[in-house]
Amino acid sequence: MSKSVKLYQFSRKVHKWSGLILSVFFMFIAVTGLVLVYMIPFGVADELRTGKESSPDQAIPMEKVVSIAASEGLPGTDSVDDIFRIEYRPSANVYQVRFNNSQGVQIDASTGKVLSTNPDYSTFLITLHDGSFFGNWYRYTILTMTGLALILLSFSGYYMFGFPLYKRLMAKRKTRDSEI
Template sequence: MIGAGVLLMLKKEVEWIQPSSQKGIERNSVPMASMQTLFDAALTVETAGFTSWEELERADLKPGKGIIKFVSATNWEVQVDTHTAEVLQVAQRRSDVIEAIHDGSYFADWIKLGIFLPAGIGLFILWVTGIYLFGLTEYKKIKNRKRSNTV
């Protein structure tokens, strides 16, 4: 849980976890190509495993970058320029698998709710009580220093 959380914190900095977003030729404007034309461009990439819309896990439109990301069920990401329908990048996206491991849904729903949820709650309680005990000891140290300086 903690290891996967650390990896998720680094997903924008580490290309291996999640591919960086490319930039299209036109940014902050309405896409010129139709959704079907953009998806047809993604269909040309064999490694992504697209043969129809059913294999599409999600499509992430980034108008500010002028791209659309098509993510397959096999965690391959195809980034396509929204104006030229040119494939800009093809890369494996590992952040979704890491997130599923992190929240326990990778294993089973009963593991997610029966093991990972209680472990997360327990970890949060330990964190809160640890901060409280640290603050309490620091407060007592400061109070004792003030008392010894006035004597």
């Protein structure tokens, strides 16, 4: 058996088994990614509200944003330590305060008025999707192996697609050359 045929057969085995084993991780990443893309229509995230129109230099100070969010009395949001992230959205003139327990508060950046206090699971979904929910060991081992395997699957797939085409072309060329 020629080296190219052996390489082709080896490529098929690697492609099949790495694809089967890692398909679980591919599906997990794909499903969480799709939910992230469609999180507002699915009701997973709170739609961004719009605050009173003003310039960013008229925004209320961060200390006031923290005190407003903490004073909302949301379940499991007893202190400033419960805040996961604060985002300022200049296009909507809104602060989005996200708590560790998937609670969210949207505050008008110029008036300090609370616009929404709906649950927001986008932070949880993001941490699932990027692997940080499971810890750095998952992110730097499983996701690295998954990414490298996807590259390997791509190259082995290209090879498995291209090798038969190459062989057919060479066979046609050989028959054409022998006819001449």
